[in-house]
Amino acid sequence: MNALNESNDKIKQLLFIVGIIFVAFNLRPSITAVGPIISDIRLDTGMSNGLAGMLTTLPLIAFAVLSPLTPRLAQRIGNEWTVLGGLVLLGIGILIRPSDLIWLLFFGTLLVGAGIAICNVLLPGIVKQKFSTKVGLVTGIYTLSMSFMASMGSGVSVPLARGLGFGWKNSLVFWGILTVLAILVWIPQLRVKSGKLIEPDPTDRLMWKSKLAWQVTVFMGLQSLLFYCMIAWMPEILFSRGIDMSTAGWMVSIMQLVGLPSTLIAPYLADRLSNQRGIIMVMGVLYLIGIGFLLIGNHLLMLSLSILLIGIAQGASISLSLTFLSLRARNSRQAANLSGMAQSIGYFLAAVGPFAIGLIFDVFQSWNISIVILFAVCVIMTLAGIGAGRNEYVLPENGG
Numbered sequence: 001m002n003a004l005n006e007s008n009d010k011i012k013q014l015l016f017i018v019g020i021i022f023v024a025f026n027l028r029p030s031i032t033a034v035g036p037i038i039s040d041i042r043l044d045t046g047m048s049n050g051l052a053g054m055l056t057t058l059p060l061i062a063f064a065v066l067s068p069l070t071p072r073l074a075q076r077i078g079n080e081w082t083v084l085g086g087l088v089l090l091g092i093g094i095l096i097r098p099s100d101l102i103w104l105l106f107f108g109t110l111l112v113g114a115g116i117a118i119c120n121v122l123l124p125g126i127v128k129q130k131f132s133t134k135v136g137l138v139t140g141i142y143t144l145s146m147s148f149m150a151s152m153g154s155g156v157s158v159p160l161a162r163g164l165g166f167g168w169k170n171s172l173v174f175w176g177i178l179t180v181l182a183i184l185v186w187i188p189q190l191r192v193k194s195g196k197l198i199e200p201d202p203t204d205r206l207m208w209k210s211k212l213a214w215q216v217t218v219f220m221g222l223q224s225l226l227f228y229c230m231i232a233w234m235p236e237i238l239f240s241r242g243i244d245m246s247t248a249g250w251m252v253s254i255m256q257l258v259g260l261p262s263t264l265i266a267p268y269l270a271d272r273l274s275n276q277r278g279i280i281m282v283m284g285v286l287y288l289i290g291i292g293f294l295l296i297g298n299h300l301l302m303l304s305l306s307i308l309l310i311g312i313a314q315g316a317s318i319s320l321s322l323t324f325l326s327l328r329a330r331n332s333r334q335a336a337n338l339s340g341m342a343q344s345i346g347y348f349l350a351a352v353g354p355f356a357i358g359l360i361f362d363v364f365q366s367w368n369i370s371i372v373i374l375f376a377v378c379v380i381m382t383l384a385g386i387g388a389g390r391n392e393y394v395l396p397e398n399g400g
Contacts, residue, residue, distance in 0.1 A: 024146040032153035038232065070082065073118075090114075143318060150231075216324045221349030291310065
């Protein structure tokens with residue numbers, strides 16, 4: 001009987017992981033699909049580069065606003081039902097976003113961000129709760145899934161819009177298929193009676209006074225800023241360097257694909273090392289060299305090398321930022337509070353990026369100034385990551 005129970009538990013865990021993977025599939029492509037076809041959207045609607053950048057920025061604003069609120073909602077209706085609600089919101093946003101009405105385009109984009117934000121915040125907490133002894137491994141698996149579909153969003157966006165004649169509207173609607181599949185796979189999880197994600201923690205305010213918590217937050221925010229700026233504007237930057245737009249879209253896709261191994265390896269190593277400073281420094285150096293090559297690159301070989309280095313560093317930084325939410329917390333309550341703080345402030349920082357980079361280009365008509373700014377952001381991110389990687393907790397033992 002015990003063997004049968006253990007077998008059933010393993011099957012349930014496996015099915016839960018499958019559900020998490022399908023949810024993770026939806027956390028990026030609806031956003032990354034915009035960058036390669038942003039010129040089509042801009043030309044069709046007549047909006048400026050700065051306003052077009054808001055199509056990537058709005059979801060991040062939703063992330064920032066909803067991150068501290070989502071755990072409270074989950075405490076009321078349960079984790080699984082809250083995730084389902086997030087997927088439904090995402091699906092509605094995907095359906096109404098492709099519109100000739102600019103306000104509806106932006107409102108749909110906001111709903112897309114809201115749906116992703118809910119799932120984004122809850123997955124680290126669910127992993128901590130369901131797989132407490134395998135946080136690094138499961139985090140790596142779902143981050144890998146998320147990053148893979150993010151790369152597909154960048155890669156097939158132009159072929160769908162232009163090659164198959166879908167146009168930018170149907171190209172964006174296409175990603176609703178993933179959302180429907182995720183809902184179907186997630187519905188069986190609703191049978192599982194789930195307790196509260198985490199009980200309210202009276203030490204929540206202490207988190208905001210923790211230097212280490214702020215270092216984790218800054219690292220998460222700036223790696224997100226870099227990621228979304230690259231996704232939104234890398235195709236345009238490569239196009240300005242003489243690469244045709246379809247090839248540029250696939251290069252951005254490759255940038256994310258080459259980061260998949262580091263997305264899985266980084267949290268796996270982080271879970272086994274006493275501190276993560278070494279990983280952060282290697283990641284930072286690769287990122288800086290990659291951005292440097294992007295600045296001075298004027299031929300395909302150097303630009304390709306830039307894409308590869310940025311992709312490897314990007315994959316590691318994304319998964320490490322999520323892993324820090326568990327590694328720097330003593331318990332699940334601290335992890336929830338740190339997640340709310342880091343994702344709220346972090347994504348607010350990230351939201352500034354695509355809009356600001358587009359605005360800078362509108363003013364100077366050159367991508368070089370924007371690239372220099374991204375280089376400086378990478379330096380600050382690396383320094384924050386070195387601080388976040390030290391073997392300490394965000395709060396003392398009696399602090400929650």
